[in-house]
Amino acid sequence: MNIALDMMGGDFAPLETVKGAAAFLQSAEQDIHLTLIGDEEQIRTHLIEYPIPENRFAIVPSTQVIGMHEHPTRALKEKPESSIAIGFKLLAAGNTEAFISAGNTGAMMVGALFSIKTIEGVLRPTIGAYMPREDGTLGLLVDVGLNADCKPENLNQFATLGSLYAKHILNFENPSVGLVNLGEEEGKGNLLAQAAYPLLKENKFINFIGNVEGRDLLDTKSDVFVCDGFTGNVILKMAESIYDIARRRNIDDEHFNRFNFEQYGGVPVLGVSRPVIIGHGISHATAFSNMIRIAQRMLETDLMGKIKDSFTTEG
Amino acid sequence: MNIALDMMGGDFAPLETVKGAAAFLQSAEQDIHLTLIGDEEQIRTHLIEYPIPENRFAIVPSTQVIGMHEHPTRALKEKPESSIAIGFKLLAAGNTEAFISAGNTGAMMVGALFSIKTIEGVLRPTIGAYMPREDGTLGLLVDVGLNADCKPENLNQFATLGSLYAKHILNFENPSVGLVNLGEEEGKGNLLAQAAYPLLKENKFINFIGNVEGRDLLDTKSDVFVCDGFTGNVILKMAESIYDIARRRNIDDEHFNRFNFEQYGGVPVLGVSRPVIIGHGISHATAFSNMIRIAQRMLETDLMGKIKDSFTTEG
Numbered sequence: 001m002n003i004a005l006d007m008m009g010g011d012f013a014p015l016e017t018v019k020g021a022a023a024f025l026q027s028a029e030q031d032i033h034l035t036l037i038g039d040e041e042q043i044r045t046h047l048i049e050y051p052i053p054e055n056r057f058a059i060v061p062s063t064q065v066i067g068m069h070e071h072p073t074r075a076l077k078e079k080p081e082s083s084i085a086i087g088f089k090l091l092a093a094g095n096t097e098a099f100i101s102a103g104n105t106g107a108m109m110v111g112a113l114f115s116i117k118t119i120e121g122v123l124r125p126t127i128g129a130y131m132p133r134e135d136g137t138l139g140l141l142v143d144v145g146l147n148a149d150c151k152p153e154n155l156n157q158f159a160t161l162g163s164l165y166a167k168h169i170l171n172f173e174n175p176s177v178g179l180v181n182l183g184e185e186e187g188k189g190n191l192l193a194q195a196a197y198p199l200l201k202e203n204k205f206i207n208f209i210g211n212v213e214g215r216d217l218l219d220t221k222s223d224v225f226v227c228d229g230f231t232g233n234v235i236l237k238m239a240e241s242i243y244d245i246a247r248r249r250n251i252d253d254e255h256f257n258r259f260n261f262e263q264y265g266g267v268p269v270l271g272v273s274r275p276v277i278i279g280h281g282i283s284h285a286t287a288f289s290n291m292i293r294i295a296q297r298m299l300e301t302d303l304m305g306k307i308k309d310s311f312t313t314e315g
Numbered sequence: 316m317n318i319a320l321d322m323m324g325g326d327f328a329p330l331e332t333v334k335g336a337a338a339f340l341q342s343a344e345q346d347i348h349l350t351l352i353g354d355e356e357q358i359r360t361h362l363i364e365y366p367i368p369e370n371r372f373a374i375v376p377s378t379q380v381i382g383m384h385e386h387p388t389r390a391l392k393e394k395p396e397s398s399i400a401i402g403f404k405l406l407a408a409g410n411t412e413a414f415i416s417a418g419n420t421g422a423m424m425v426g427a428l429f430s431i432k433t434i435e436g437v438l439r440p441t442i443g444a445y446m447p448r449e450d451g452t453l454g455l456l457v458d459v460g461l462n463a464d465c466k467p468e469n470l471n472q473f474a475t476l477g478s479l480y481a482k483h484i485l486n487f488e489n490p491s492v493g494l495v496n497l498g499e500e501e502g503k504g505n506l507l508a509q510a511a512y513p514l515l516k517e518n519k520f521i522n523f524i525g526n527v528e529g530r531d532l533l534d535t536k537s538d539v540f541v542c543d544g545f546t547g548n549v550i551l552k553m554a555e556s557i558y559d560i561a562r563r564r565n566i567d568d569e570h571f572n573r574f575n576f577e578q579y580g581g582v583p584v585l586g587v588s589r590p591v592i593i594g595h596g597i598s599h600a601t602a603f604s605n606m607i608r609i610a611q612r613m614l615e616t617d618l619m620g621k622i623k624d625s626f627t628t629e630g
Contacts, residue, residue: 148508149505181545182544190543190544213552214555217549217553218557235553237530239553240530241532249568251566253564
């Protein structure tokens with residue numbers, strides 16, 4: 001198994017990417033190899049302090065870096081030697097099986113959507129985020145920004161994708177799926193939610209429990225929350241800010257500490273043919289090591305194959 | 316000045332409505348009178364313990380009650396002797412100047428939209444909610460559910476309405492207005508936000524500061540937050556749930572305690588010709604007394620006249 005990591009992506013790269021890769025390999029099976037994409041000299045320097053056995057990795061040098069605020073499409077085009085562009089090239093060619101980066105989010109999205117294939121039947125890939133819950137588990141919110149405007153069918157597909165992820169990666173046996181809405185009763189909502197509801201109700205791949213409200217998002221009422229990417233993005237960033245407030249207020253609470261989204265690293269783009277994980281810019285070693293582990297699990301459980309099956313059966 | 320209060324609305328009515336009315340009148344000017352609509356016997360019973368001088372109020376008896384889960388339009392039609400139906404009748408006839416209820420929210424909205432006039436030029440009235448901030452002030456979020464689907468022009472009008480409320484009732488000198496969005500840069504957003512941005516930028520009645528994100532909603536970046544009612548409703552209910560979580564975690568923090576939305580009572584419907592305030596179902600005495608005070612302030616500052624001026628000038 002080979003997983004590629006953008007060593008230059010994120011605010012604390014490449015030190016934290018090296019540390020994360022080293023930490024991951026210490027506990028990983030022998031047959032997992034990493035492809036480290038980045039400035040070879042910098043990577044080698046950090047490898048002195050955080051060593052990785054030479055037979056577990058290969059460095060693919062990159063000479064360009066896409067900045068955090070560059071225009072995604074333009075940057076990918078104009079910087080073919082950037083770590084992100086190289087990562088997607090390797091992934092598309094089958095030279096690696098998964099790609100992870102905490103670099104320019106937009107460039108990662110564009111790369112995921114246009115460098116590799118979308119799984120047949122998937123209208124729009126989606127990106128989710130974890131929602132920390134008081135029982136210590138993580139719920140999943142999809143979409144959190146890849147699709148600002150959605151059609152009802154998109155939401156229905158996000159539900160299937162999120163549900164499969166929750167089952168195989170987050171280990172929920174029969175994950176419940178709730179539609180984010182402004183009221184509980186069927187028939188409530190904006191036009192999108194109203195039209196999505198009957199589709200979700202008929203979707204045989206999910207365990208649909210109906211509408212959920214804003215107050216349920218930080219609770220265990222549902223394991224998967226489905227909404228358009230505009231609403232989801234606002235929810236995610238608001239949830240992230242709760243941690244900042246708690247920290248400013250000197251509140252040290254086990255649950256509120258779990259709103260430190262930094263530790264989760266990132267959630268994969270769902271609906272594309274290979275695992276692509278977009279990390280948070282402020283990712284540290286633990287986040288990188290977590291993301292590699294998620295990619296590994298996605299490959300081990302053949303999540304892509306399972307998504308393919310669902311969308312083929314549906315057709 | 317005469318303000319009408321639905322004595323039967325809310326989970327703890329009429330005890331808490333009586334207590335709230337009594338508390339308000341204790342500190343209010345002599346020329347303010349209340350019209351108490353409800354079951355006279357029940358009201359009189361509670362008035363023994365929480366007395367109000369006889370010359371400060373009148374009871375208008377109601378014999379029907381609209382339940383919290385009744386269908387709004389049907390209930391208003393079928394229960395003309397309910398406290399809510401009577402309240403709007405008095406308001407429409409000019410027998411009272413403002414109407415407050417913590418009863419059936421839907422019935423209150425329908426009443427506000429159809430019993431009294433919308434201010435000329437206002438396409439869609441809106442309802443907002445307070446957002447507690449660490450500096451002790453309250454921000455204002457509009458819309459929080461009255462308008463699930465919005466057009467760009469609606470958002471632009473919500474901005475004007477919210478801004479006037481923030482200025483005259485919340486005492487912000489030149490309230491800043493932010494457009495809730497998934498990114499900070501101009502051009503970001505779903506189709507609605509993208510189209511609303513230039514309108515807000517050109518709106519000469521507001522101090523528009525651009526896009527704000529989910530992380531800014533609980534902060535002081537903006538005084539007024541503008542969004543569609545679907546997004547706003549999810550935001551509000553998520554904010555409300557923060558208090559519940561903090562309480563469950565035994566966190567007693569001055570700021571997190573301010574997420575107890577119960578204490579604020581309710582925010583008026585903006586854009587209709589008279590003050591209508593829809594309270595939270597779980598309102599207690601303080602909330603009722605706060606809502607009467609807000610109605611009083613709306614009348615004293617002639618907020619409706621100022622809204623009228625803005626929308627006339629605009630045309």
